Amino acid sequence: MVGIKDVAKLAGVSVSTVSNVLNNKKNVSDETREKIIKICKELSYQPNAAGKSLKSGKNDTILFNFSDFDRSFYLKIINGISDYVNNNDFDLIICTDKSCEKYMNNSLTGGSIILDKKMQDDTLIRIASENYPIVVLDRIMNNPYIKSVVVNNYDPMFEMIQGVIDRGYRSFGFVGGPEETADNKERYRAFRDALEVNHIQFLQKSYFAGNYREKSGYNAAKILMLSRELPDCLVCANDNMAIGAMKAFQENGIRVPEDIAVTGFDNCDLAEAMGLTTVSIPNYERGYIAARYLIENIRGQRNVETFKISAKIIFRSSVGIKK
Amino acid sequence: MVGIKDVAKLAGVSVSTVSNVLNNKKNVSDETREKIIKICKELSYQPNAAGKSLKSGKNDTILFNFSDFDRSFYLKIINGISDYVNNNDFDLIICTDKSCEKYMNNSLTGGSIILDKKMQDDTLIRIASENYPIVVLDRIMNNPYIKSVVVNNYDPMFEMIQGVIDRGYRSFGFVGGPEETADNKERYRAFRDALEVNHIQFLQKSYFAGNYREKSGYNAAKILMLSRELPDCLVCANDNMAIGAMKAFQENGIRVPEDIAVTGFDNCDLAEAMGLTTVSIPNYERGYIAARYLIENIRGQRNVETFKISAKIIFRSSVGIKK
DNA sequence: TTGTATGCGTTATCAC
DNA sequence: GTGATAACGCATACAA
Numbered sequence: 009m010v011g012i013k014d015v016a017k018l019a020g021v022s023v024s025t026v027s028n029v030l031n032n033k034k035n036v037s038d039e040t041r042e043k044i045i046k047i048c049k050e051l052s053y054q055p056n057a058a059g060k061s062l063k064s065g066k067n068d069t070i071l072f073n074f075s076d077f078d079r080s081f082y083l084k085i086i087n088g089i090s091d092y093v094n095n096n097d098f099d100l101i102i103c104t105d106k107s108c109e110k111y112m113n114n115s116l117t118g119g120s121i122i123l124d125k126k127m128q129d130d131t132l133i134r135i136a137s138e139n140y141p142i143v144v145l146d147r148i149m150n151n152p153y154i155k156s157v158v159v160n161n162y163d164p165m166f167e168m169i170q171g172v173i174d175r176g177y178r179s180f181g182f183v184g185g186p187e188e189t190a191d192n193k194e195r196y197r198a199f200r201d202a203l204e205v206n207h208i209q210f211l212q213k214s215y216f217a218g219n220y221r222e223k224s225g226y227n228a229a230k231i232l233m234l235s236r237e238l239p240d241c242l243v244c245a246n247d248n249m250a251i252g253a254m255k256a257f258q259e260n261g262i263r264v265p266e267d268i269a270v271t272g273f274d275n276c277d278l279a280e281a282m283g284l285t286t287v288s289i290p291n292y293e294r295g296y297i298a299a300r301y302l303i304e305n306i307r308g309q310r311n312v313e314t315f316k317i318s319a320k321i322i323f324r325s326s327v328g329i330k331k
Numbered sequence: 332m333v334g335i336k337d338v339a340k341l342a343g344v345s346v347s348t349v350s351n352v353l354n355n356k357k358n359v360s361d362e363t364r365e366k367i368i369k370i371c372k373e374l375s376y377q378p379n380a381a382g383k384s385l386k387s388g389k390n391d392t393i394l395f396n397f398s399d400f401d402r403s404f405y406l407k408i409i410n411g412i413s414d415y416v417n418n419n420d421f422d423l424i425i426c427t428d429k430s431c432e433k434y435m436n437n438s439l440t441g442g443s444i445i446l447d448k449k450m451q452d453d454t455l456i457r458i459a460s461e462n463y464p465i466v467v468l469d470r471i472m473n474n475p476y477i478k479s480v481v482v483n484n485y486d487p488m489f490e491m492i493q494g495v496i497d498r499g500y501r502s503f504g505f506v507g508g509p510e511e512t513a514d515n516k517e518r519y520r521a522f523r524d525a526l527e528v529n530h531i532q533f534l535q536k537s538y539f540a541g542n543y544r545e546k547s548g549y550n551a552a553k554i555l556m557l558s559r560e561l562p563d564c565l566v567c568a569n570d571n572m573a574i575g576a577m578k579a580f581q582e583n584g585i586r587v588p589e590d591i592a593v594t595g596f597d598n599c600d601l602a603e604a605m606g607l608t609t610v611s612i613p614n615y616e617r618g619y620i621a622a623r624y625l626i627e628n629i630r631g632q633r634n635v636e637t638f639k640i641s642a643k644i645i646f647r648s649s650v651g652i653k654k
Numbered sequence: 655t656t657g658t659a660t661g662c663g664t665t666a667t668c669a670c
Numbered sequence: 671g672t673g674a675t676a677a678c679g680c681a682t683a684c685a686a
Binding site: 344345346347348351358359360363382384385386388438 | 655656657658661662663664
């Protein structure tokens with residue numbers, strides 16, 4: 009591996025001079041500078057990031073952490089992060105595992121964006137500091153070095169359900185996501201509130217516990233179909249589960265929306281193709297904004313107020329007009 | 332940031348003793364060992380990866396490089412890589428940019444899996460070495476330190492087209508991907524060969540140049556519809572473009588497959604929902620296998636023979652039976 | 655069984 | 671304008 013020493017030797021100068029050139033210091037003659045730059049190119053010298061950050065403690069790399077590979081919109085979040093990061097001369101590394109804790113210190117990365125729920129609050133609180141800010145997605149934390157970027161789940165879910173009720177639907181089933189997650193709680197609460205405002209009763213037996221995966225929506229629909237009477241509409245806490253449910257209905261000759269309407273949440277790629285009524289979350293923007301706040305915080309412009317992103321309701325053919 | 336020194340001080344021992352404990356050396360008394368482990372937990376000490384790898388030169392982290400966020404099956408590849416890596420006590424970091432060159436040396440990562448076409452052959456040849464093996468996906472390279480893992484595009488494409496011809500389709504259009512990519516070339520070649528074997532002529536005006544993105548398939552279909560007569564079947568070099576084409580046909584009241592059949596390649600999530608006939612690439616397995624070979628090579632079990640993964644043809648409703 | 659000294663590749667300080 | 675040197679956090683050889 010070619011190091012700064014090799015460059016120095018070939019140029020007939022000291023390592024400090026090479027370092028000065030590479031870091032754009034003023035105190036180098038143009039002649040020396042050019043010679044060194046030329047040699048670096050010839051050797052295709054790449055500064056060793058380990059040595060660099062070990063010494064300087066400063067860092068132009070941020071970390072993104074996620075781990076759920078079933079949710080394809082995560083790529084859009086990454087895209088948003090990547091774009092902002094590149095436009096601001098930072099680098100991005102992504103970790104898919106809890107081991108990323110190893111990289112969460114300011115000699116390797118300058119800050120993190122955390123999406124993975126497996127990364128626990130107290131771990132983040134321990135790691136976050138004045139010179140290691142963190143941005144968390146989809147969870148709200150109160151800490152002077154941690155900023156939350158969350159989607160406003162409540163308002164669009166409430167409005168979507170109100171829209172469904174306005175279209176004549178009167179009885180509902182609900183397929184929930186992981187019960188401990190904040191977004192699932194918020195979506196369910198909005199659903200219940202919308203029903204209550206409209207004086208519609210909701211029975212606990214109409215609640216199905218899922219895990220945001222397609223299979224769990226499929227299973228919920230299977231169970232639902234065992235009951236004597238279907239609700240007018242099955243509300244699912246995300247698209248994956250809604251799609252699973254639609255597949256189950258299809259397999260059993262139950263028509264959507266004639267026999268039962270279905271709604272989701274996320275507006276994933278499949279939602280459009282399947283005509284699923286859902287809430288569209290601006291994922292690219294979510295990543296972009298998270299990266300912006302993180303880098304601003306790294307640069308000392310501290311701001312840890314929770315940021316709420318608004319989402320958009322999309323009515324498609326999975327909800328019709330109930331006569 | 333808590334370092335090895337802090338642990339040593341609190342334990343009343345030297346840093347080397349702490350280091351010995353952390354690296355499971357034998358020469359430490361049980362008493363000392365336990366005390367140190369306890370203190371590490373209390374301080375939630377995380378070894379600094381920069382210092383560590385700088386010294387040891389050895390590394391249990393691998394790098395994955397990609398950058399096309401439109402292709403959602405990349406998440407499946409990552410999933411496969413991630414699973415193999417975790418099962419073998421390695422870590423994974425992912426880079427989405429050319430800047431990842433910075434991390435491609437054995438003081439930061441032990442090897443790389445490269446998918447991004449922007450990472451050029453000569454760069455890889457320069458970087459790869461005895462102690463920095465590389466695995467490339469979707470391109471074939473001959474280098475003692477670089478292993479290629481590629482999908483066999485030819486056979487399934489040939490067979491799929493033969494199947495389409497067997498179903499009575501006789502005239503064809505083709506939407507190609509980026510012309511320089513090996514997989515696109517191979518898919519096109521298989522397509523042409525299948526036609527030739529069946530004595531079917533192909534006119535250059537029926538070739539549309541795309542870029543693997545949905546929009547380019549959409550545009551190709553738009554242009555195709557301007558011509559007086561549609562071919563029996565439009566073959567697309569990947570699913571994204573096929574889906575774009577199907578949307579264009581749908582918007583213009585042209586029925587698939589009655590008016591025109593469509594085929595893709597990839598079996599992305601949407602393909603099933605849209606009834607697209609396509610070739611299914613086992614992406615999870617692809618990532619898993621790439622990671623396996625990389626780690627085996629890192630461990631000295633050298634093997635750089637090109638590995639070909641086979642794919643599976645899936646006939647769906649976008650191809651019917653032509654009378 | 656434990657501690658001391660050295661060096662990995664880099665940057666920062668300071669003397670020249 | 672340039673170079674010698676210390677320091678970053680850690681692992682290792684070797685001395686104690």
